[in-house]
Amino acid sequence: MHDVNFHHDHELTQHEFLGCCKDCQHSLEIIKPHIMAFADRIRQYDEAALRALPPDDLYRLFLILDDLAHMDAGEHLAELILAEPEINAALPEIRAYYDTFFSIHEVHLAERLLSTSAPWETLKSFPLYPRYEALVKNQIELYNIEPGSRLAFIGCGPVPSSLILLNHLAGIRSVGLEIDDTTAALSRKVVGSLGLEREIDIVHGDETLLRDLDWDTILVAAMAMPKKRIFGNLRRILMETGKTDASVFYRTYSGMRAILHAPVADDDIDGFTIVGRFFPMGRVNNTVVIAKLDG
Incomplete structure (x- = not known):
């Protein structure tokens, strides 16, 4: 390839x-x-x-x-x-x-x-690396994550490139959630091959595991589905854990890029308010949106 x-x-x-x-x-x-x-x-x-x-x-x-x-x-x-x-x-x-x-x-x-x-x-x-790097560099500026804090990523996939680059470029520690057990195992091996197993944890399971994990900020992958269920669970978890002021970042598709994947709909994020939206530049696919709980 x-x-x-x-x-x-x-x-x-x-x-x-x-x-x-x-x-x-x-x-x-x-x-x-x-x-x-x-x-x-x-x-x-x-x-x-x-x-x-x-x-x-x-x-x-x-x-x-x-x-x-x-x-x-x-x-x-x-x-x-x-x-x-x-x-x-x-x-x-x-x-x-x-x-x-x-x-x-x-x-x-x-x-x-x-x-x-x-x-x-x-x-x-690999050909798409410059896009991933550009997307992550943009998000590093948006996250404003405090030193020592931890990011939770829902839908990390077999190569958790976002978590790898967030750590490589900014030293951000993280935990990736992957619902498919085979994919989670492969992702864990990839992280280990890059020597990042102490910086990035890969967990098999969905967003409901966040109740029992250590994290400060949440990122939802563009392809993590279904969005309505994910955000419904996140709303409950943020309220139950008292992290009502935590930021939830999610990736979506806008403009012509929406031909690639269905955008996140307003009713998918019921209970959240969008507080920031950052459109992609160049060949980056995803718009990055920042949301917080209503009220």
Whole structure:
């Protein structure tokens, strides 16, 4: 996967937008065929077929969707795209592909990290590392975590890159929660391969375990689901533990990036008030939102 040239030829070129504001119905008509063509393309793959693809081919397929999500387009255009009936009908398939891609991609990366004698160099060489680093650097500025405090991350996955980079760049200690036991075990091995087992704990379980864990701040992964259940449990836990002033950070998708994954909805975070929102720059996917308990 690390042999893929990130500087590839884009299927949707700027030439197609000559004389267009990139924020109108005409823009939608230009973009729609590319989105529908991608949807048609991924319909030929079930999950088993995707997992059977060579890593480089899997990544090249991802880049087609990635280009669409990171178009330099106006905010109104994203609303038009998501509301267009044919595109809206295809979104579940597109978003399911995106989730599956990252599931496969992170397992591939975990296997690479565990099979090399130079895991840090391997981690830094994979194509998406600059995005993760940019996202985490932005969040380090937002967290304002006191020295000695601890972050709890819900949905850490097989390669808990956020926790790894938060510790690597800012010395932040953490605990990662992962609901799948096999994934949690793999994540624990990855942390150990990087020599961070004293800084990062990986626990098998969901957000309800936070009642009995040591933490000061919470981060909810973009792909941790279902959000409504997670935030409902967090609301109860914050009240039961007396941590009613604790910040809950969560990642979501906004603008064109919402084609990748359903954004966190207002009713998902019932009982919380948004106190800050920080939009992504460059090829970073996630908007970072800060929430606190109502009242």
